[in-house]
Amino acid sequence: METATTRRTRITPEREAELYEAVLDLLREVGYDALTMDAVAARTRSSKATLYRQWGSKPELIAKALRHDKPTSLEDIDTGTLRGDIHAMMARSDDCQMERDTALMRGLFRAIHDNPELHQALRNLLIEPELTGLNDLLRRAVERGEVAADNPALEFVVHMMVGGFAARDLIEDRPVDRAFLAAYIDAVILPALGV
Incomplete structure (x- = not known):
């Protein structure tokens, strides 16, 4: 056939x-x-x-x-520490690009909920590759002994990161920038992981 x-x-x-x-x-x-x-x-x-x-x-x-607008992958990030890896990951976008990305995502949030085909396309092409890259960074941190393998925060890292992006805009009516992300990573994400 x-x-x-x-x-x-x-x-x-x-x-x-x-x-x-x-x-x-x-x-x-x-x-x-x-x-x-x-x-x-x-x-x-x-x-x-x-x-x-x-x-x-x-x-x-x-x-x-x-x-296409976000062509970089996380595969080549390996600074030797989780803190270095996460900061390197965030440093790939400048403040202007982050503001543009936030505006795009704000416009897509409702559409994602109303359109299963869009949601699936974004999961396949954007979300899953990012999750895979982030999980690789976290796996290496566990292998190096930086993070305990049974740390309950491991499964919520992506939620914390997305939350930081969404909350800044929602609560402060300000776009996310590199300074905010650096402070958020150091004050919220890394301590939750015991780093």
């Missing part, structure tokens, strides 16, 4: 980066619900058929644009 394959047009990496940037700009401007494939096609001077052929759906396109 033969399986059908989707024919994909060859898009240069430069053109792909242009498309992703346009998608993220539109997402910041109008939010997820008002962002349409027609608007993306018009903004990028491409056909809607090409967009669907390349990405299949709006959630997939948005998830890939977000992943």
